[in-house]
Amino acid sequence: MIPGIAEDAVAYLDGTFLPLAEARVSVLDRGFIFGDGVYEVVPVYRRRPFRMAQHLARLARSLGAIRIRNPHDEAGWQALVERLIAAHPYDDQIVYLQVTRGVAKRDHAFPAGDLAPTVFGMSSPFTRPDAAQRDGGLATVSMPDERWLHCEIKSVSLLGNVLARQYAADRGVPEVVMFRDGFLSEGSSSNVWLVKDGVLRAPVKNNLILEGIRYGFIESLAAARGIRFEMRPIARAEVDAADELMLSSATKEILPIVSLDGRPVGAGRPGPVYASLRQGYDEAIG
Numbered sequence: 001m002i003p004g005i006a007e008d009a010v011a012y013l014d015g016t017f018l019p020l021a022e023a024r025v026s027v028l029d030r031g032f033i034f035g036d037g038v039y040e041v042v043p044v045y046r047r048r049p050f051r052m053a054q055h056l057a058r059l060a061r062s063l064g065a066i067r068i069r070n071p072h073d074e075a076g077w078q079a080l081v082e083r084l085i086a087a088h089p090y091d092d093q094i095v096y097l098q099v100t101r102g103v104a105k106r107d108h109a110f111p112a113g114d115l116a117p118t119v120f121g122m123s124s125p126f127t128r129p130d131a132a133q134r135d136g137g138l139a140t141v142s143m144p145d146e147r148w149l150h151c152e153i154k155s156v157s158l159l160g161n162v163l164a165r166q167y168a169a170d171r172g173v174p175e176v177v178m179f180r181d182g183f184l185s186e187g188s189s190s191n192v193w194l195v196k197d198g199v200l201r202a203p204v205k206n207n208l209i210l211e212g213i214r215y216g217f218i219e220s221l222a223a224a225r226g227i228r229f230e231m232r233p234i235a236r237a238e239v240d241a242a243d244e245l246m247l248s249s250a251t252k253e254i255l256p257i258v259s260l261d262g263r264p265v266g267a268g269r270p271g272p273v274y275a276s277l278r279q280g281y282d283e284a285i286g
């Protein structure tokens with residue numbers, strides 16, 4: 001038994017559905033040896049994947065970026081995810097998909113020939129952010145972004161993100177806000193947003209951040225709600241002077257950040273732009 005894992009949890013591994021606790025991959029899998037693989041995290045509401053097409057498009061982009069052939073077309077991925085959802089008793093789920101380059105003799109360079117990628121999927125119950133997080137907001141701490149320069153790839157090589165998240169945990173807060181060369185990048189596992197004078201801002205979608213599926217979604221929510229949006233580099237001083245900060249991810253949805261390094265953000269409570277985007281998010285989920 002693995003703590004936190006339901007005994008009836010089901011996994012998909014290389015063509016087979018089986019109990020998650022029994023799923024095994026080779027120690028020579030390049031995901032294990034090198035972190036040579038990519039992944040996706042898809043939220044499921046009332047048994048329906050949310051923004052599935054966008055998640056599959058990003059998975060295809062991540063695979064392309066590291067030259068792993070996509071093991072499934074869109075319909076194939078959809079069928080796999082539907083079976084995973086159906087195998088679990090929860091209405092709201094978090095589906096995790098991972099593809100690694102496969103099993104080969106250890107050598108940094110890609111193995112010659114057409115290696116079969118290792119394809120893995122699992123699903124767990126999705127506990128949506130609670131009222132305390134939504135209405136009370138999150139405390140955060142800042143830190144330098146010490147990750148590599150291809151953060152746009154949703155890679156399973158997550159050591160930089162893991163250490164960042166632990167930096168937050170060690171300080172008793174749920175997330176960090178990272179800066180690279182004095183400019184806002186993102187959280188350890190979320191995108192970060194700023195509001196000043198009613199204008200919503202987020203860092204440029206480039207190699208320095210992961211473009212969250214919620215990034216485009218929140219852009220469209222802002223447009224529909226008459227909130228002006230600007231994508232541009234954001235200096236540390238602007239973050240310190242922000243009226244509102246918030247973060248977004250598949251699991252956190254959209255949540256307000258009410259303090260950074262112990263100092264209140266704006267009025268120190270969730271602001272009106274957050275409230276509007278949160279309402280739009282909840283409506284879209286239905």
Ligand code: PDD
Nearest residue numbers: 041188189190191210212213214249250
């Ligand atoms: N993380 N930036 C980073 C570094 C992330 O890891 C994530 C998501 C995001 C937000 O992306 P999205 O809106 O598509 O969830 C931004 C997932 C949830 C994870 O690793 O568990």
